[in-house]
Amino acid sequence: MDLYKYTISHIFIVPTLNISREDRENNGYINAFIKDSSKEMNYKDAVYLLFKPKNMDLFQKFIDNEKERTALLIDDYDCGDGYVVLVYKLLKKFKKDFELIKESKYSKTSIDFQNLFPKVLKIKKNGLHRDEISLQFRIFRKTKDLMDYWESFFGMEFDENQEVWVGFNEDKETLYIERMKETSSIE
Numbered sequence: 001m002d003l004y005k006y007t008i009s010h011i012f013i014v015p016t017l018n019i020s021r022e023d024r025e026n027n028g029y030i031n032a033f034i035k036d037s038s039k040e041m042n043y044k045d046a047v048y049l050l051f052k053p054k055n056m057d058l059f060q061k062f063i064d065n066e067k068e069r070t071a072l073l074i075d076d077y078d079c080g081d082g083y084v085v086l087v088y089k090l091l092k093k094f095k096k097d098f099e100l101i102k103e104s105k106y107s108k109t110s111i112d113f114q115n116l117f118p119k120v121l122k123i124k125k126n127g128l129h130r131d132e133i134s135l136q137f138r139i140f141r142k143t144k145d146l147m148d149y150w151e152s153f154f155g156m157e158f159d160e161n162q163e164v165w166v167g168f169n170e171d172k173e174t175l176y177i178e179r180m181k182e183t184s185s186i187e
Contacts, residue, residue: 007031008168011135012101013047016116017072017088027062028053033175034102036085043074045090045098048175052082059084079177104167106139114140139165 009032014024030050035042053059063086066073075087090098097113100106117136122129138146146164151157158164 005031007033007173008101008166009034009047009173012106013090013098014049015136016091016094016113017047017070019049019066023062024049027051027059030180034170034173036175036177038079038175038177043087043089045092045095046074047088047090049086049088050079050175050177050180051084051086053084081181083177083180085175102168102170104163104165106163106165107142109140139163 013034014032028051030052033048033050034046036048051059053062063073063076066086070088072088072091073086074089075085077085077087079085094110094113094116097109100109114136117140118134119137120131121134123132133143137143142160142164147158150164
């Protein structure tokens, strides 16, 4: 997985929705955004998940299951060319944490919020399994390996007040569906 192609909304908000990775992958999940540029009005305190499902019957079943599973799914709409957006309301109890994410203050989020994310992930590759510390845990705890990586990358030392992940950029967190369509037609 190329983490640089994923938004901060994907890294820090999507896991709070409890949608399994398998369900996302099986339904053509692409990324997550805090708003959609094609809409005049955007939902407040929501996240927009972009999908390009290969099997619309399977995807409709996924939507139906999501509507039964959670009241957080508040809208779904077609963007044309096979793209579909599902809009989820953010959990109210983590409103302050989501605001801290938008301020790029990842390590300042609450312990309750941080506990939503696993410390260790099981990575399966070529039939082998290994445990790896999750990216979110590394960011929340400002682990030495992540700090060393960024210090080497930027050629400078970080102090304890600096976060160890890229800053939240509203433009990069906005869905521009026409750009997405242009990009995917080139590939």
